[in-house]
Amino acid sequence: MSERFTKSMARNIYYGGSAFFILLFLGLTFDTVTALPERDNRDQLTEEVARGKEVWEVNNCVGCHSLMGEGAYFAPELANVFDRRGGADEATFKTYLKGWMMAQPIPAPGRRKMPQFHLTDQEINDLAEFLIWTSRIDDNNWPPNIEG
Amino acid sequence: MKYKSQAVAKPYFVFALILFVGQIVFGLILGTQYVIGDFLFPAIPFNVARMVHTNLLIVWLLFGFMGATYYLVPEESQRELHSPLLAWVLFWVFAAAGTLTIIGYLAVPYAKLAEITGNHLLPTMGREFLEQPTITKIGIVVVALGFLYNVGLTVLKGRKTVVNIVLMTGLVGLAVFFLFAFYNPSALTLDKYFWWWVVHLWVEGVWELILASILAFVLIKTTGVDREVIEKWLYVIIAMALISGIIGTGHHYFYIGAPEYWLWLGSVFSALEPLPFFMMMLFAINMVRRRRRNHPNRAATTWAIGCAVMAFLGAGVWGFLHTLAPVNYYTHGSQLTAAHGHLAFFGAYAMIVMAIISYAMPLMRGRVANNAQAQKLEIASCWLMSIGMLLITLFLTGAGVHQVMLQRWPESGEALAFMATHDALAGWFWARLAAGGLFTLGLIAYLVSFFVPQREVAPTEDAEAQTAAA
Ligand code: HEM
Ligand code: HEM
Numbered sequence: 001m002s003e004r005f006t007k008s009m010a011r012n013i014y015y016g017g018s019a020f021f022i023l024l025f026l027g028l029t030f031d032t033v034t035a036l037p038e039r040d041n042r043d044q045l046t047e048e049v050a051r052g053k054e055v056w057e058v059n060n061c062v063g064c065h066s067l068m069g070e071g072a073y074f075a076p077e078l079a080n081v082f083d084r085r086g087g088a089d090e091a092t093f094k095t096y097l098k099g100w101m102m103a104q105p106i107p108a109p110g111r112r113k114m115p116q117f118h119l120t121d122q123e124i125n126d127l128a129e130f131l132i133w134t135s136r137i138d139d140n141n142w143p144p145n146i147e148g
Numbered sequence: 149m150k151y152k153s154q155a156v157a158k159p160y161f162v163f164a165l166i167l168f169v170g171q172i173v174f175g176l177i178l179g180t181q182y183v184i185g186d187f188l189f190p191a192i193p194f195n196v197a198r199m200v201h202t203n204l205l206i207v208w209l210l211f212g213f214m215g216a217t218y219y220l221v222p223e224e225s226q227r228e229l230h231s232p233l234l235a236w237v238l239f240w241v242f243a244a245a246g247t248l249t250i251i252g253y254l255a256v257p258y259a260k261l262a263e264i265t266g267n268h269l270l271p272t273m274g275r276e277f278l279e280q281p282t283i284t285k286i287g288i289v290v291v292a293l294g295f296l297y298n299v300g301l302t303v304l305k306g307r308k309t310v311v312n313i314v315l316m317t318g319l320v321g322l323a324v325f326f327l328f329a330f331y332n333p334s335a336l337t338l339d340k341y342f343w344w345w346v347v348h349l350w351v352e353g354v355w356e357l358i359l360a361s362i363l364a365f366v367l368i369k370t371t372g373v374d375r376e377v378i379e380k381w382l383y384v385i386i387a388m389a390l391i392s393g394i395i396g397t398g399h400h401y402f403y404i405g406a407p408e409y410w411l412w413l414g415s416v417f418s419a420l421e422p423l424p425f426f427m428m429m430l431f432a433i434n435m436v437r438r439r440r441r442n443h444p445n446r447a448a449t450t451w452a453i454g455c456a457v458m459a460f461l462g463a464g465v466w467g468f469l470h471t472l473a474p475v476n477y478y479t480h481g482s483q484l485t486a487a488h489g490h491l492a493f494f495g496a497y498a499m500i501v502m503a504i505i506s507y508a509m510p511l512m513r514g515r516v517a518n519n520a521q522a523q524k525l526e527i528a529s530c531w532l533m534s535i536g537m538l539l540i541t542l543f544l545t546g547a548g549v550h551q552v553m554l555q556r557w558p559e560s561g562e563a564l565a566f567m568a569t570h571d572a573l574a575g576w577f578w579a580r581l582a583a584g585g586l587f588t589l590g591l592i593a594y595l596v597s598f599f600v601p602q603r604e605v606a607p608t609e610d611a612e613a614q615t616a617a618a
């Protein structure tokens with residue numbers, strides 16, 4: 001590097017630049033957090049939805065599935081499974097999810113396996129509510145199509 | 149080795165490598181389950197193998213960073229470590245907590261583990277990379293605090309070099325951002341927004357400071373280039389890392405419910421993120437070219453340059469590939485993500501840990517460098533692992549592009565379903581598994597290189613004289 005560009009200049013860019021962008025990031029974070037309740041329909045985040053998220057977490061569904069594109073890439077995306085398998089109808093989806101959860105693991109040799117989680121009816125209902133709420137978050141139109 | 153207390157780095161390095169082996173065993177299990185869906189089911193479901201694989205990775209890298217710190221801080225500070233005893237105690241606490249957690253993952257269903265460890269009191273489990281029970285997370289914080297106290301006091305009482313200060317900043321940042329692991333709101337987008345403060349602000353933020361400072365240390369020692377020059381590079385690299393990487397977090401905020409302005413903010417700033425990695429590569433190559441002496445440890449130099457090059461490929465090139473919002477719309481959460489994740493983690497962080505181990509381990513074993521035969525094997529293992537990882541990345545990239553073509557690009561109705569798509573990708577996944585086998589051979593060669601008998605051992609006094617020259 002050129003001799004005229006000194007170490008102390010480099011250091012000042014480091015401190016000044018980092019400080020500036022940390023502050024900018026905090027500002028943007030404030031704005032995002034303020035904007036989120038409308039984008040995620042916070043008013044519809046019920047007790048059931050919150051409990052459903054906990055069922056999702058303590059069974060580590062994200063260790064095989066992705067949710068809004070994040071998680072693992074071994075099993076189908078589930079943020080839009082309400083639209084894909086439930087036809088965006090709440091009653092249909094709940095019946096479907098209950099049937100699906102009860103049927104696991106499907107005895108097809110060589111096929112990827114989803115375990116049996118022994119969930120109660122209430123837990124499955126909470127999960128369904130969580131997945132329905134999630135499917136309605138405004139995520140800039142992702143995924144590109146119904147297959148996720 | 150100039151200071152006796154530097155030797156506490158050794159157990160950290162040894163344990164890191166043991167965990168690395170575990171990580172790869174579970175990587176091979178995962179790779180097999182990708183093509184033989186019921187392999188080891190129901191004993192080890194995919195999600196369990198995956199959390200063991202990724203958690204072992206994070207923990208062995210943390211052991212590596214701590215070992216690196218214990219080795220380099222006394223030497224840079226020109227004084228003994230504040231408390232070697234504390235370093236030993238924390239080693240056992242961390243090793244025990246880590247081992248128990250892995251046993252927990254494997255021994256009981258995850259929901260049971262959550263129940264036993266009282267997850268409902270402070271729910272933090274069940275999110276990618278943050279699967280550890282809440283008490284383990286608290287343990288990590290305690291270990292981190294003790295560690296920072298120990299090395300922090302050493303730095304404060306000793307000579308303050310740029311390498312030391314940048315390293316400390318990175319380590320403090322690592323601990324601070326980990327605290328966001330305890331924030332788990334019910335609103336999913338909010339949860340994801342701050343989850344990335346742990347994950348992205350680690351690997352594309354404060355860890356880059358750790359990476360750059362360890363790299364600088366190894367280069368100072370092996371090339372003998374003037375500190376002033378190296379320190380200037382170091383500042384430029386970390387300045388670029390933070391200037392691009394902080395707002396660059398936005399490349400994860402495209403499609404999780406955050407506002408639209410992140411689409412262009414994230415794209416623009418993360419498009420600059422390859423720069424620090426490019427500079428790091430120039431830096432390493434330049435310093436080795438301008439070296440003032442030929443350090444006998446050629447293996448360490450190989451790792452250092454290899455690290456800079458592979459980090460640029462994995463983070464810089466493969467990161468850029470999918471970081472623009474319109475591209476990411478199609479690749480988000482596909483096999484391409486896995487391709488990038490593997491090459492970036494291996495190139496940047498696994499390789500920097502092996503670089504410092506390569507430099508420090510012989511010194512801790514009483515010689516400047518291993519003999520030619522051991523080094524030859526070590527260098528060959530570096531190439532084998534690197535080629536294995538490059539092949540894993542290429543096959544996953546092929547799988548990712550193919551997946552997008554079948555599943556993401558066509559309209560609803562015409563697109564192939566996820567499971568049908570993955571059936572069509574099986575060839576790529578078999579190839580990835582084979583490349584994983586090659587990688588494993590490299591790892592075995594690497595471990596064997598530690599046990600090559602040292603016939604013409606360099607006397608310790610020579611080692612002291614050599615390092616004193618730096
Ligand atoms: C034998 C070699 C390896 C094989 C076969 C392998 C296989 C896998 C598989 C199948 C996954 C899960 C992908 C999914 O969610 O669908 C995974 C995840 C992961 N592995 Fe490996 N792995 C290997 C070595 C490594 C190494 C050496 C590293 C890093 C140094 C690494 C880092 C990771 C990371 C960071 C993830 C999470 C990726 C993400 O979330 O995008 N793996 N690995
Ligand atoms: C050494 C540094 C880096 C490491 C270790 C790393 C690692 C990772 C990992 C493991 C993931 C997957 C996270 C998940 O499971 O959801 C990821 C995602 C991502 N990374 Fe990196 N990364 C690094 C640098 C970069 C850089 C420099 C860029 C951009 C130029 C980048 C762009 C991305 C993008 C866009 C994603 C999201 C992929 C998706 O939408 O699925 N990364 N990275």
Ligand SMILES: [Fe+2]
Binds near residue numbers: 348352396397399400
């Ligand atoms: Fe990132």
